[in-house]
Structure formats: structure tokens, C-alpha cells
Amino acid sequence: MTPRRRAGFTLIELLTVIAIIGIMSAALFPAIKGVRKKAQQSAATTTFTQWASAVTRYKQVYGFYPNLGTTYDTTKDSIYQLEDSATNLKFVKAISGRLPTGTALSTTDRKALNKTSEEFCSFGKDDFEDSANLNDTSMLVDRFGNRNIRMIFDTDNTSNIRNISAPGGTASLPDDISAIAGTSGIPARVIIYTTDRNGDFANAEGSVDPSDFAQVLAIQ
Numbered sequence: 001m002t003p004r005r006r007a008g009f010t011l012i013e014l015l016t017v018i019a020i021i022g023i024m025s026a027a028l029f030p031a032i033k034g035v036r037k038k039a040q041q042s043a044a045t046t047t048f049t050q051w052a053s054a055v056t057r058y059k060q061v062y063g064f065y066p067n068l069g070t071t072y073d074t075t076k077d078s079i080y081q082l083e084d085s086a087t088n089l090k091f092v093k094a095i096s097g098r099l100p101t102g103t104a105l106s107t108t109d110r111k112a113l114n115k116t117s118e119e120f121c122s123f124g125k126d127d128f129e130d131s132a133n134l135n136d137t138s139m140l141v142d143r144f145g146n147r148n149i150r151m152i153f154d155t156d157n158t159s160n161i162r163n164i165s166a167p168g169g170t171a172s173l174p175d176d177i178s179a180i181a182g183t184s185g186i187p188a189r190v191i192i193y194t195t196d197r198n199g200d201f202a203n204a205e206g207s208v209d210p211s212d213f214a215q216v217l218a219i220q
Helices: 013-061 085-096 105-111 175-181
Strands: 076-082 150-153 190-194 216-219
Touching: 013 085, 076 085, 076 175, 085 190, 105 190, 175 190, 175 216
Parallel strands: none
Antiparallel strands: 076 150, 150 190, 190 216
């Protein structure tokens, strides 16, 4: 009598299939991660473009750019670092006409930053760090959780941004705007960017590793 062959896979066949699945997963994971990063970068660029448009409208209404520093110097262009909590909060107040939680501005804030409390841009919870615990001092971040956002305004009103010293030096500037460090500059009124380069972005705070950041750039 011929012995009946048992249906099913042998142990070796099962291990082979598992190994093949593992190899395929390892090959697909970087591709999936890359697609996700591109989607985040696109969303961040859209957000920065909206912010830049809001700054431009602010200038059209009030005749000057938001004063995010201690002085407003019309003899040169200005660069601001949004990881500075005071600068960050001033930007939110000036552009949205409210605090991060939606609370109305005080009389002092309206006088200094947005006289009519006009909403040039509405910030959503996803625009802030730790959106689940939003408060009146919450920090803006890009879609990668990076709070090291740079804003440059044409405060000398030449329609050309130049002679800007980036906090991390020229090496930290995206290639598309590296000319702003020189005398030639680039034709622009507002630039907002983050970058995946090192320099001033190497020690970014938070749980996200700097290598997970992507270059995000908006120019108007």
C-alpha cells in the first residue's frame, strides 16, 4: 500500500515563506517611509505658504511687517527664530489676532501686534507642539515636529532679501535661498523655512531625530 502524503506545508517550506515575507517587508519599508515623508513635506510647505501669505496681508493692512523682535529696524532685513518662545507667541498673536487657544488679545497685545485683532491666518491644533495639551504658550512646529522654523522679512522694503546671517551659518541654509547670505540676495519679501541640514538644526528639541526632518521652504 502506498502511504498517503500528508497535506500542508513542511516546516522548511513555512520558514522559507516567512523569510521571503521578511525580505519583502524590509525592502518596502524605506519606500513607504519615503512616501510618508514626502506627504509631510508637502503639507508643511502648504502651511508655510499660508503663513507667508498672512504676513504679506499683514504688511498690506498695517504698512509694516509684524515686529517679532525687540526693535523694528528698517535699515536691514530681519530674521526670526520661532523656537524662541517669545518670538513664537508674538507671531501667533500678530497673525491670528488671538492666543493659541483662541483667547482674545489683551489691549496691550492689540496695540503692539494687531490693532484690530484681524485674523490673517487661522492656526489649527496640528500647527502646535503637543496639540493634545494646547495652552496659551504652545509652540508652533512644522509637520515633522520641528520647532526650529526661520522667518525672514524684507523690513528694509527693497523687495530683495540679502545680507542675512542665519543662526547656523551658511551651511544651514537650503540651497534655494543660500544667496540671502550675500549682497546679491534674492527677490522676495517673506521667506519661511526649515531644513534637514545640520548647523542650527542639529540640536532640535523633541523626540524626533533631526535626520527625520525635511527641507520645507516658502518664498513670497
